[in-house]
Amino acid sequence: MNLPKEFITYTSALFGAEMWQRFLSAFEGETLTSIRLNPWKLPSEPIFKNAQPVPWCKNGFWLNERPNFTKDPLLHAGSYYVQEAGSMFLDQVLHEHIKTPVLALDLCAAPGGKSTLMRAVLPSGSMLVSNEVDRKRANILLENMQKQGHADVLITHNYPQDFNKTHWLFDLILVDAPCSGEGLFRRDKEAIKEWSLNNVLFCQKRQRQILSDIWPCLKEGGFLIYSTCTFNTRENEENVKFIKEELGAEILPVSIKPEWHITGSLLKDWQEPVYRFIPGTTKSEGLFMAVLRKKGSSSNPAILPQSARKHALANKLIHLLYDGKALPEQKGKEEIPTAAQALSLNFPKDKYPQVDLTLEQAQHYLHREALILPKDTPKGFVIVCYQNQALGFVKNLGDRANNLYPKNWAIKNL
Ligand code: SAM
Numbered sequence: 530m531n532l533p534k535e536f537i538t539y540t541s542a543l544f545g546a547e548m549w550q551r552f553l554s555a556f557e558g559e560t561l562t563s564i565r566l567n568p569w570k571l572p573s574e575p576i577f578k579n580a581q582p583v584p585w586c587k588n589g590f591w592l593n594e595r596p597n598f599t600k601d602p603l604l605h606a607g608s609y610y611v612q613e614a615g616s617m618f619l620d621q622v623l624h625e626h627i628k629t630p631v632l633a634l635d636l637c638a639a640p641g642g643k644s645t646l647m648r649a650v651l652p653s654g655s656m657l658v659s660n661e662v663d664r665k666r667a668n669i670l671l672e673n674m675q676k677q678g679h680a681d682v683l684i685t686h687n688y689p690q691d692f693n694k695t696h697w698l699f700d701l702i703l704v705d706a707p708c709s710g711e712g713l714f715r716r717d718k719e720a721i722k723e724w725s726l727n728n729v730l731f732c733q734k735r736q737r738q739i740l741s742d743i744w745p746c747l748k749e750g751g752f753l754i755y756s757t758c759t760f761n762t763r764e765n766e767e768n769v770k771f772i773k774e775e776l777g778a779e780i781l782p783v784s785i786k787p788e789w790h791i792t793g794s795l796l797k798d799w800q801e802p803v804y805r806f807i808p809g810t811t812k813s814e815g816l817f818m819a820v821l822r823k824k825g826s827s828s829n830p831a832i833l834p835q836s837a838r839k840h841a842l843a844n845k846l847i848h849l850l851y852d853g854k855a856l857p858e859q860k861g862k863e864e865i866p867t868a869a870q871a872l873s874l875n876f877p878k879d880k881y882p883q884v885d886l887t888l889e890q891a892q893h894y895l896h897r898e899a900l901i902l903p904k905d906t907p908k909g910f911v912i913v914c915y916q917n918q919a920l921g922f923v924k925n926l927g928d929r930a931n932n933l934y935p936k937n938w939a940i941k942n943l
Contacts, residue, residue, distance in 0.1 A: 535726050536711065540760055543795050544807070551809030560716050561812060562595040563614045565646060567677055569874050570608045572916035584789060586617035588649070591812070599940055602891035606918035607676035607872055612642045615712075615806035615816030618791075619643055619703075619754070622783050622820055623650045626752055630654030631700035632834045636689055636743055639666035641673035643705050643756075648679045656834035658699075658841070660685040660692075671850050672938055678874040681834075683841050684851040689742035695846050698748040698831040706736045708757035708764050712815015715808055733763045737771055744776050749825025753778065756818040760807070765817040766796035769803055778821040868921030868935055871912045878919060883912045891915040894923070897939040900930045 541549040564577065566588040583589030591614065598604050598611055630652045638644045639661035648657050659674060659682055661667040667686040674682055709729045710720040740755070747753055755772065757764050772778050782802035785791050790812075792805040806816040832840045841847050855869035855876060870876045884902050886894060894900055894913055902911065902925055910933075911925045923930035 532714065532721065533724050536724055539726075540711070543760065543762065548792075548807060548810055552807060553809070555809035556715055560595075561614065561814070562592045563589060563612060563617070563813075564592060564609045565589045565612050565617055565649075566609045567607055567645075567649065569649075569678065570606060570918055572603065572608065572918055574916070576603055576608060583614045583617050584786070586614075586620035586646075589614060589617040589620065600892055600943070602886075602888065602895060602915035602920060603918060605676065605895055605938070605940075606915060606920055607678050608918055610642065610645050610673070610677070612646070613758075613814045613816065615758075615811065615813035616642050616756075617646065618783075618804060618806070618816065618818055619646050619756075620650055621785070622754060622818065623647065625783055626781065626820060627651060627701060630834050632656050632658075632698075632830050632832065632837055633701040633703070634658045634660065634692070634699045634743075634746070635703045635705070636660050636692075636739070637662070637705050637707060639663065639670040641670045641677075643703060644670065644682075645673060645677045647703065648674070648677065648682055654834060656681050656683065656837040658683045658685055658837065660687055662686070662688055667850060668937065675851070675855065675869040676872050678872050680853045680873060680875040682851070682853045683838060683849060685841070686848045686850055687846075689739050691846050691848075692746045693742055695746075695844055696831060697746055697837075697840070699746055699751060700748060700830055701752045701754070702743060702747050703754045703756070704736075704740060704743065705756045706732075706739060706764070708732050708736070708759040709761070710758055711760045712758040712806075712808075712817075714815075716814060729759075729761055729763055732759075733768065736764060736768050740768070740772060740776065744823075747823050748830055749823055751823050752781075753821045753823065754818065755821065756816065758815055759817065760805075760815055762796045765805075765819075766794050766799060766801075766803060769801065769819045769821070770796070770799065772821055773801075777824040779824065781820045781822055783818075783820060865924075865933065866910050866922045868933070868938065871919040871921050878912055881910055881912045881922075882907050883914055883919070885914045885917060886920075888915070891920060892940070892943055894920060894932060894934060895938075895940045896943050897932045897934050897936065899923075899932055901928070902930050906930075 580590035638659040
């Protein structure tokens with residue numbers, strides 16, 4: 530393990546001797562694997578045997594080993610999402626603080642770990658806008674959100690300041706900020722190579738810009754959740770302090786249990802409630818999270834969750850990639866049903882015949898190969914499933930079924 534010298538000097542002092550030693554030992558140990566189940570898409574048999582519950586997230590589990598997720602059809606059916614246990618702390622935060630339907634924005638959302646969690650946990654009647662500024666990453670976000678299947682989402686591809694111009698007001702904004710990634714060093718050796726003190730300072734500046742740009746879009750009394758996957762106080766406590774003092778917010782506590790071993794503020798003489806997941810101390814990769822409430826009394830949102838879709842479609846400033854309504858593709862005069870439709874929780878699947886595939890067939894389907902379906906399968910469009918969970922469509926010609934799985938979702942190697 531080749532950690533940068535400046536990182537060692539700073540972080541060992543920040544953690545203190547014991548926590549630093551535990552952190553170093555964790556580097557030698559095995560990386561942890563955890564997943565979060567999608568309660569709307571569970572097959573009748575448990576997907577993972579002997580999984581250990583993550584105590585701060587109802588549907589989160591640690592696995593005993595890391596399976597080949599790419600080859601598991603249930604991952605592609607949206608039955609679960611692979612996520613760090615620390616990130617699942619958002620479940621605890623939302624359950625405790627968000628009790629009524631909200632218009633929520635996940636500003637830095639790709640690949641979609643926190644957005645898929647938020648969408649599963651927000652009270653019914655809420656609308657989630659999942660936004661990603663990077664186009665390539667926005668496509669991955671779109672894929673992950675469509676696979677999870679929830680309809681009350683809008684996927685957007687905008688800069689933070691674009692929202693500012695729309696005059697939208699959100700009840701809840703999550704800023705899971707781009708950061709120096711110190712908390713991922715154990716898993717991602719590239720993050721180690723890219724680290725420098727200059728980059729930490731650059732990240733802090735960019736985080737404050739993002740926060741300042743989006744702040745006017747949070748309604749008075751609205752919640753802001755700020756998170757990073759890094760350890761230094763510049764990108765964490767000091768930014769939370771900045772939000773409180775410069776933007777105008779109070780910092781809210783979240784209930785935790787001592788046996789979770791979550792660490793509080795590491796900024797000297799500043800003991801506000803913030804939540805740190807430190808490898809070796811907490812069973813997770815690194816994560817920092819804080820919950821804030823904007824000063825002022827709660828006012829009605831400028832748009833209600835139910836009408837957000839209409840506003841987004843009408844608003845030319847918003848680059849909308851998906852409005853939550855999965856549609857067929859029009860090819861000439863023919864309407865071709867899409868995988869996004871088959872995967873949507875709102876889609877009336879009984880409109881089409883459904884065929885359950887074996888594991889091997891399902892993997893070949895995800896590899897975009899033609900299939901041969903049982904002889905009695907009707908000709909035409911058919912939904913193919915694995916363990917009764919929809920994967921997508923084929924067009925059954927009788928002697929073979931043509932594969933309609935999206936090219937950019939296909940698994941590359943079998
Ligand atoms: N929330 C995601 C999840 O849980 O799967 C991870 C988000 S990642 C930590 C930060 C994201 O911020 C990246 O997808 C990155 O493209 C995006 N980003 C980078 N620069 C940005 C900026 N200036 N404004 C907003 N988002 C930015």
